[in-house]
Amino acid sequence: MFHYNATNLPLQGAPGSLGRPAKGAAKKPPPRRRRVTLYGLTFSLPLLAWQLLFFLAPLAFLVALSFWTVRNFQMRPDFDLVNWATVYSNPVFWQTYLRTLVLAVGAAALTSLLAFPCAYAIAFKLSEGARRWATFLMVIPFFTSYLVRVYSWQIFLSDHGIINALLGRVGLGPVPMLNNTFGTMVGYLTLAFPLVVLLQLFSLVFVDRRLIEAAHNMGARRLRTILEVVVPSARVGLVIAALFCFILTFGDFVSPLYLGGGNPPTLSIMITDTTKAGQQWPRAAVIALTMIATLLAAAFGAVGYAYKGRAR
Amino acid sequence: MTDVNRNPLIDWALRLYVLACFAFVFAPIAASFVFSFNEDRFPSLPLGGFSTEWYRAVAADPLVWDGLWNTLVAGVAVSLAATVLGFGAAYTDYRYRFFGKTVYLALALIPPTIPVVIMGLAMLAFLSRIGLSGLSWSVILAHIVICAPFAMAIVRLRLSQIDPDLEAAAWNLGASEWQAMAHVILPFARPAILAAFFITMAVSFDEFAIAWFVSGLNETLPVKVLGFLQGQVSPRINVIGTFVFLASMTLVILAQLLLFRRPAPEPNP
Structure with missing residues (x-):
């Protein structure tokens, strides 16, 4: 899902590597594209999760709610166009x-x-x-x-x-x-x-x-x-x-x-x-x-x- | 400044107009302050005598203190969480490109443009459904949604000014991603993070509609003001208003000073 923004990486040094061609047992540079890292997710996921759960879900629920019916002052889940009508x-x-x-x-x-x-x-x-x-x-x-x-x-x-x-x-x-x-x-x-x-x-x-x-x-x-x-x-x-x-x-x-x-x-x-x-x-x-x-x-x-x- | 279009009369008329605009914008704030010290019950000219009676009335009202406490707790919790979430999103935008990034950014930035009445209704219905409405932290959940975008926008502004080589240089010098974050990104973004903290607190502090819908019995101060508005005219609102203005103006001024402070001049070798 994630890959590095190439324009932000002019040095092309992978994190943790020493920026030189791998010598012997030096760490292998991680692939630069399509890499989902724990690091990246730590920063990107919380907001995504929060907005899905407490922004998008309430708005989606509003759509569902518009099809509910009210009988005897009680709302019930339903699929009825009566409110729209x-x-x-x-x-x-x-x-x-x-x-x-x-x-x-x-x-x-x-x-x-x-x-x-x-x-x-x-x-x-x-x-x-x-x-x-x-x-x-x-x-x-x-x-x-x-x-x-x-x-x-x-x-x-x-x-x-x-x-x-x-x-x-x-x-x-x-x-x-x-x-x-x-x-x-x-x-x-x-x-x-x-x-x-x-x-x-x-x-x-x-x-x-x-x-x-x-x-x-x-x-x-x-x-x-x-x-x-x-x-x-x-x-x-x-x-x-x-x-x-x-x-x-x-x-x-x-x-x-x-x-x-x-x-x-x-x-x-x-x-x-x-x-x-x-x-x-x-x-x-x-x-x-x-x-x-x-x-x-x-x-x-x-x-x-x-x-x-x-x-x- | 260009030398064209020089007509001193029109230039001065325009400057006066700017002053008039600022007068219009700040008139209600100033009036609230002035009339909070006015002894008359109904605000009008000429002013009545100076009095602190309304301040004493407000200070003696336990409901106001409850509201203030709820507002403070919500404000601190919301601004902490919103700043953390907003920073993460801003850093994601700065560093990564990925499929669906436009949707991600839209989700991160759009919430404040949805009318608060609609957000209030949606949150109330949704939180009632999952059994979370009317709790002391219902307001906090909802406010984080609309505050995080402000935090993200502010931090994003700052990250757009960072030299993109810096983080990569740290990696090349052997720092892990986490170390580069701790020693390069975070120190650079610190003023914006603090500013985001203050601004989101001000936003939460002033938000009344969503809070009014979802708060139940745990009303925040602005919700109390809404209650006052529906009741009779009372100079006590001016007192609360003065306090609210001072609090949010302090937060916004601090945030702006942090963000737009001119960098210290580089010493010339």
Whole structure:
């Protein structure tokens, strides 16, 4: 199964050998190809075993679960399409599906548009040191409790919150900013904005600056240079950033619930409600599998589009 | 910096925009901190007086301490296991080529992109089936799955910078594979291993959805926060939030310092 990565082994010395042609009773160099060693397995197997057992098996079980039946509040192993039929024949499910899709696509577009000038400025208008600092700072929120940050937004957005208090002083408001799509979007931005800026930034710093200078020398104005040189050069990174935003927001239940009001729900809210309410896990599994299929389709579509016309 | 596209007005507007973006990103963190010391029950402007009453309320709540303890135990166990697994996978990727490597890498890296709600449901259903749900270590099992990929990505980044001749040179000098690992690979990867340890702890520390699904009675701190959110507005969340922010920011800053510290200048002979 394993053989050495030849490019990593320019000296071609087999471990344990002295790197010289075998002299007399010197150790025989082990064959370099197709060798499964205890050493190699020690490092590669644990993760494989873990992810098979606690990642792939649960997801596979979800597929099985979607065919189980529920009678008298008891789940039983079965092979019945009833859950799929029930969920898919419910117009509320399809309305929710469409709403979730539109919200996530909207969030991906909005976040990409708002993040681009930021990433552009960090990439092209800041000094090396400032860029380092900006990257350093943008990484922090990605790993900092999203849940508490969403809670914190209520301090700003509620009817008696900071923003409406400020608006009130100039005789405006109160403007409802919670329990509506605006609130949901603020939450989605909280979730995805730092990551999108970072991914865009990583692709922008690799844009060949000579192309930009060339465009400028030929008389292209700034906006035209950005649209016709910078964006196409960084296309892969920009599309991947939007894709990650879509993935994150499509599956998120915190923002639509606590900032968007949760009514009407999104698919993830449906899953948490269905799961926490009792024994309708098979139906929740149907919703979850539909979401996974959607995410896979989006991922393949976006990656295909990103690399379209490019030799990989 | 290029000399083209010089329009000072637009340049300054862009810089201001970057500042506004950072303000947006850090506003909730700052607000949590400021309002945790505010004596008013309902957060608004102008601020009420300075008060540590909410800190005392939180400190007196045994449920919070239970949650903190569960979070800490889970965080340490998860980050240790995830770092070990992630290091192994990163080393496998660095050193070996084999049939099915793409699938191996996909399994190693994809878990964090699956929505946590779906992972939570799948883990809950699966663990209930095999009789492992609601135990104190159910959360740990599940968190290792989503944390190991972060550890792997970080260690992989570091291993990609190693001079590939180093390990082979050790072998040529007579070291066994294990000795080369102990004396060449591990010391080189040490900063990344530590960084992976901190980052995975931060990820586990902040993960609430999967924990909420599988934890049963052994709730971690973020799951408590989720419970608070469903209840009434209380400045106590700001206190817990401030603590959570400080903890994860410390971990992430430590990790970044370890990873991106500039190498010490080579002494010139």
